[in-house]
Amino acid sequence: MSKVLEIRWHGRGGQGAKTASLLLADAAFNTGxxxxxxxxxxxxxxxxxxTAYNRISDTPITVHSNIYEPDYVVVVDETLIGSVDVTxxxxxxxxxxxxxxxxxxxxxxxLKGYAGKICTIDAKEISEACLGKNFPNTPMLAAIVxxxxxMDPGEFIKDMEDSFAHKFASKPQVIEGNMNxxxxxxxxxxxx
Amino acid sequence: MAKRDRLSxxxxxxxxxxxxxxxxxxxxxxxxxxEVPQYFASFVSDGQVDTEFVPVESEHSAMSACIxxxxxxxxxxxxTSANGLALMWEMLYIAASSRLPITLAAVxxxxxxxxxxxxxxxxxxxARDSGWIQIYxxxxxxxxxxxxxAVRIGEHPDVMLPVMDxxxxxxxxxxxxxxxxxxxxxxxxFVGEYDPEYYLNNASHPVAVGPLDLPPHYFEHKRQQAQAMxxxxxxxxxxxxxxxxxxxxxxxxxxxxxxxxxxxxMVVLNSTAGTAKYVVDELRANGVKAGLIKVRVFRxxxxxxxxxxxxxxxxxxxxxxxxxxxAAGGPLFTEVTxxxxxxxxxxxxxxxxxxxxxxxxxxxxxxxxYTKLEEIAKTxxxxxxYNYLGVRE
Numbered sequence: 001m002s003k004v005l006e007i008r009w010h011g012r013g014g015q016g017a018k019t020a021s022l023l024l025a026d027a028a029f030n031t032g033x034x035x036x037x038x039x040x041x042x043x044x045x046x047x048x049x050x051t052a053y054n055r056i057s058d059t060p061i062t063v064h065s066n067i068y069e070p071d072y073v074v075v076v077d078e079t080l081i082g083s084v085d086v087t088x089x090x091x092x093x094x095x096x097x098x099x100x101x102x103x104x105x106x107x108x109x110x111l112k113g114y115a116g117k118i119c120t121i122d123a124k125e126i127s128e129a130c131l132g133k134n135f136p137n138t139p140m141l142a143a144i145v146x147x148x149x150x151m152d153p154g155e156f157i158k159d160m161e162d163s164f165a166h167k168f169a170s171k172p173q174v175i176e177g178n179m180n181x182x183x184x185x186x187x188x189x190x191x192x
Numbered sequence: 193m194a195k196r197d198r199l200s201x202x203x204x205x206x207x208x209x210x211x212x213x214x215x216x217x218x219x220x221x222x223x224x225x226x227e228v229p230q231y232f233a234s235f236v237s238d239g240q241v242d243t244e245f246v247p248v249e250s251e252h253s254a255m256s257a258c259i260x261x262x263x264x265x266x267x268x269x270x271x272t273s274a275n276g277l278a279l280m281w282e283m284l285y286i287a288a289s290s291r292l293p294i295t296l297a298a299v300x301x302x303x304x305x306x307x308x309x310x311x312x313x314x315x316x317x318x319a320r321d322s323g324w325i326q327i328y329x330x331x332x333x334x335x336x337x338x339x340x341x342a343v344r345i346g347e348h349p350d351v352m353l354p355v356m357d358x359x360x361x362x363x364x365x366x367x368x369x370x371x372x373x374x375x376x377x378x379x380x381x382f383v384g385e386y387d388p389e390y391y392l393n394n395a396s397h398p399v400a401v402g403p404l405d406l407p408p409h410y411f412e413h414k415r416q417q418a419q420a421m422x423x424x425x426x427x428x429x430x431x432x433x434x435x436x437x438x439x440x441x442x443x444x445x446x447x448x449x450x451x452x453x454x455x456x457x458m459v460v461l462n463s464t465a466g467t468a469k470y471v472v473d474e475l476r477a478n479g480v481k482a483g484l485i486k487v488r489v490f491r492x493x494x495x496x497x498x499x500x501x502x503x504x505x506x507x508x509x510x511x512x513x514x515x516x517x518x519a520a521g522g523p524l525f526t527e528v529t530x531x532x533x534x535x536x537x538x539x540x541x542x543x544x545x546x547x548x549x550x551x552x553x554x555x556x557x558x559x560x561x562y563t564k565l566e567e568i569a570k571t572x573x574x575x576x577x578y579n580y581l582g583v584r585e
Contacts, residue, residue, distance in 0.1 A: 025368050029198045038367035041310070060370070062330075062466035064363050066552045 006067045007144065009052040010086050011076035013045055016137030020076070021052035023141055023163070024150065028056045030159050031151050036061055049084050056150060072148045075099060076123070076140050081110050092116040097143045097189070099123040099136050104191035119147050119191035126188070130181040131174065138178050139185035146186045153186055194439065195373045201364035204336040204371055205271070205297045205357065206231035210241055211379035212343060214295075215266030215386075218246035218257035220276060223309045224361035225299035228271035251276040255283035255294075262292040263401040265391030267343070269294065273361055274301035274315045281319070287354045288323025289417055290401055293346030293386075294354040296324070297339060300462065300513075301361040302549045310550020311361040313461060317514040317523045323417055325355040325424055326491040328461045333371050335359035337441055338488075340374070343383045344431045350423040352388075358490075360463040362550065378438060421492045428489055445494035447486040448501055450476060454483025456565035457502065459528050460511040461487055464546070464553050468511075471558045482562050487524065498531040506569035507540045509561045511581075513547045521578050540568050546581035557582050 007024070011017025018039040025037030036055040042048060053067045071094035075086050078100040090096060095117030098107055104118040111118065123139035131138070145156050160182055164175045199207065202225070209217065209232050217236075219229035229245075236245045244261075248254045254270050262268040272280060277298060287294050303314040316326060327342060329335045335357060342355035359365065374382075390399045405413060425445065432443040449469055451457065458468055465486035475482040485501060487494075502508055510529075512522025521529070525543035532539055544561060547553045561581065568574055 022368055025198065029370065034370050035198060036367055036369050038363075041362055041366070063470045063555065064360075064367070064463040064466045065554050068554065 004055050004057040004061060005072075005148065005150065006070045007054040007056075007072045007074065007148065008067050008070040009054075009074045009076065010080050010084055011050055011052070011137070012080070013048045013050050015076050016135060017050055017074075017076045018052045020074075020137035020141045021054050023160075024054050024144065025056075026163060027145070027156055027159050028054075028150055031155060033057060034060050040066055049080055070094065072097070072144060074140055074144050076136050078107070081107070085112075087111050087114040090114060090116065095119060095147055097121065097140065097147050099140055101125065117147070117191060119143065119189050121185055121189045123185065126181050126184050130184065131177040138181045142182040142185035143189045146189055147192065157182060157186075193375060195375070197371050197373050198368050199332060199371050200227070200366050200368050201332040201335045201359050202227035202299070202366065203231055204332045204373075205339050206235070207373060208336050208339040208379070209269055210235045211374070211376050212267070212269075212340065212383050213241045213380070214243055214269045216244045216246060216258065216261035216268045217270060218248050218254045218261070218268070219270045219272070220248050220251050220254045222251070222273050222276035224301055224311075224365045225271045225273040225276070225297060227365070228297050228299070251279040252283060255280040255287060258294045259283060259287050259290065259292055262287070262294050263290060263392050265386075265388060265393045267347075267386040268292075269296070271297035271299065273299045274303050274309075277315045277319060278303060281322070284319055284322040284324060284354075286402065289413065291352040291417070291420065292354060293343075293352055295339065295342045295346060296354065296356045297335075298356040298358045299361045299365045300358055308549040309361075311363055312513045312548045312550070313358075314514040314548075316356060316358045317516070319356070320491060320523060323353065323421070324491065325351075325353050325421070325428075325489070326358055327355065327428075327489055328358045328487060329364070330463055330465045330486060332359075332364055332367070332369050333441070335364060336371060336373070337435065337439070337443065340379055340382065341428075341431050341435055341443070344434075345424065345428050347386055347388075348427045348431075349389065351420050351427050353417075353420050353424060358462070363463045372439070372441075374439060382435070382438060425489070425492050425494065443488060445489045445497055446501070447488060449484040449486065451483035451485065451501060453481055454504075455481040455506045456508070456562060456569050457483040457485060457505045458509050458511060458558070458561060458565075459485045459487060459498075459524065461490070461513065461524065464511060464513070464558070467553055467555060468558050471555050471562065474555075474559070475562055480562065480566065482565075490524075490527075493527050493531070495531040498528060499534050502528075502532060502539055503535055505539055507565040508542070509565055510541060510543050511561075512543060512545050515545050515548065540572070540574050542568070542574060542577050542579060544579045544581040548583075551582055553582065
């Protein structure tokens with residue numbers, strides 16, 4: 001069986017976790033991988049917990065179930081910890097990336113004894129500094145690429161630049177902020 | 193040159209629609225198929241197609257508009273799901289009996305109630321006797337490929353029947369995956385022009401479509417309709433062969449996965465087939481002779497071919513993502529066991545109803561089905577035919 005990288009995203013409706021999972025799928029696709037990016041649709045409303053998933057592989061992926069034993073978990077909103085079992089099934093040779101101003105040691109006690117890698121990134125602060133608003137998904141995307149070693153960081157940055165140039169063709173003024181958010185996040189993620 | 197891309201199932205079908213550039217698309221939005229007409233509407237407004245897009249006020253009207261346009265001589269398409277398909281019901285039969293090869297992207301979703309927007313096959317299974325050809329697909333790639341082939345199949349002079357391209361709501365419609373897209377020019381050449389023998393906008397040969405058909409002729413028309421469905425099987429294979437030569441992607445009436453020496457097998461539709469293939473690979477790695485049949489063409493049903501494909505298998509599980517409430521088994525089970533009648537007594541068959549209303553289908557659960565089949569193959573005993581998988585009870 002070939003190795004498939006499986007990632008689960010936890011966020012709240014409106015924070016862009018689904019979009020981030022699709023951007024990650026895009027970036028991996030552009031490096032020649034087979035990808036899946038899909039959300040688990042619940043009662044869709046702003047603020048409700050949502051889950052999204054990624055599978056990334058060198059060979060075609062046929063499994064179409066949700067992911068129950070992810071290699072990595074991304075928590076876009078730290079207030080979900082406690083009400084959502086974010087480490088459920090998470091592999092101990094993988095890791096979790098949490099959007100928080102706290103250090104990995106400070107959040108560890110809330111993770112039910114999870115023994116794998118715990119990483120934190122202050123995505124809110126980075127987003128507010130670079131974009132003027134709290135859009136945590138862009139920095140979280142960069143953090144998971146770094147933590148899970150999804151692809152070469154330089155290649156990722158280059159790919160995202162092209163992707164944003166296309167996505168924000170009508171508002172190029174936001175491209176620089178988004179790129180800065182990605183770069184800062186890759187440098188500032190703690191617990192590697 | 194084919195293009196490597198990554199798209200959701202809905203996007204892929206909308207792209208196929210753009211490449212086909214039909215005369216008329218009439219649609220009404222319903223989750224999870226909404227994106228198909230939504231993407232297509234943007235192709236219309238961007239001038240990428242010259243289709244007449246008719247944003248109707250209901251699905252009944254969508255199918256009615258398709259019927260009118262197709263009867264006039266146009267190539268016509270739509271998309272819907274669940275209750276939208278249910279609201280089309282009356283008109284589905286009229287499209288089929290009027291021999292109008294409309295193409296419908298049927299994005300499978302549970303038919304209410306209770307109200308649910310997620311995937312199962314209760315919508316299209318309910319329409320299985322409406323006279324439409326039904327083709328099911330595992331992935332965005334198959335949804336796209338089947339949609340393009342559907343046009344050729346339905347419009348063939350020996351067939352002239354409408355076709356549903358069925359694929360799983362959300363699981364396929366909303367998941368972004370890799371896909372190989374055909375060149376626009378290749379799709380255009382493959383589907384060709386719609387050139388019906390009879391149509392309303394033909395002043396030199398006036399016809400009536402849909403008039404009262406009383407006892408002297410109605411039965412003959414239904415007999416011809418049944419013949420068209422019988423003819424469709426050959427045409428589906430011919431179109432698949434031509435498609436294979438063009439794209440290298442092979443399609444049949446069903447896909448046999450590791451069936452050559454299989455002793456136990458699962459028969460399944462759509463995206464779950466992919467998940468089950470992963471389970472088959474795992475079992476094979478452990479020396480278990482497991483196989484899988486993914487039914488692609490449900491209408492017409494490949495009766496003889498399924499019977500042949502399962503003749504050496506000791507135990508079979510037929511998986512239904514819809515219940516038929518006959519207190520005996522789901523619709524696919526009923527078809528498969530009927531097909532096996534010729535080999536009655538030699539193959540043990542059980543049924544599982546699974547995944548209703550979007551209940552996720554896990555690899556472990558599918559593995560438990562194969563474990564049950566191993567037990568049946570070994571003992572030759574079936575303790576329960578009609579079963580449920582992944583339900584709390």
